[in-house]
Amino acid sequence: MQARDLMTADVETVEQSEEVSEVLQKLAKRKFTGFPVVDDENRLVGVVTQRDMVELFQPKSRTVWIPIGLPPFLESLEYGFELSWDELETELDLARNAGKPVKKIMTTDVLTVAPDASVDDILEILANDDRDVNRVPVVEGEELVGIVTREDVLRALHAERSGDA
Known part of the structure; x- marks a missing residue:
């Protein structure tokens, strides 16, 4: 079994120039x-x-780590306190980031396979x-010809092992 046997060829994509708000809307309509x-x-x-989007609206800078030393402990413990995270800040983050092109937040170091890659390569x-x-x-x-998801691999392995392949 190869990637070409598992992949979905009709891949839904976004363009690197699309705004974050457009991509958020598309994600909201998909499974x-x-x-x-x-x-x-x-x-x-x-x-x-979605993880890229979450990081836009939940920056790590909002969490403050405070070392607290409590007797009889010799070492201090660190407690994380999240600074205010209310609707206003979320709306401000959305307004601030909505117009950014998606290329500003996307992952560029993408792991890919060729169509003749084995299931083991994908796994x-x-x-x-x-x-x-x-x-x-x-x-x-460099051309995108398909995509293989975890679900695709699991479904194919199940079919192969159950004799439905």
Whole structure:
């Protein structure tokens, strides 16, 4: 089994020039959590996910870590206090970031496979704890030709093992 056997060829993408607000609206209407980002010639230039959006609206700078030493402990414990996170700040973040092009927040170091990649090659990417990848773009040269999701791989493995392949 190869990537071409598992992939969805009709991939929904976003353009790198699309605004964050447009991509948020598209994500809200879909059951998946991210899009491949392409340029004008359908070349893969990145991936944008819900996680990228969350980081826009929950910056790490809002959490303050305070070391607190309590007897009889010899070492201090660190407690994280999140600074105010109310509707006003969320709306301000949205207004501040809505017009940004998606290329400003997308992941550009994308793990990809060729159409002839094996299931094991795909599993190696999907099982990588450091990256937490849910979908693997399939590229031929630089052109996006498909996408394989965790669900695609699981469905194919189940079908193969149950004899439904």
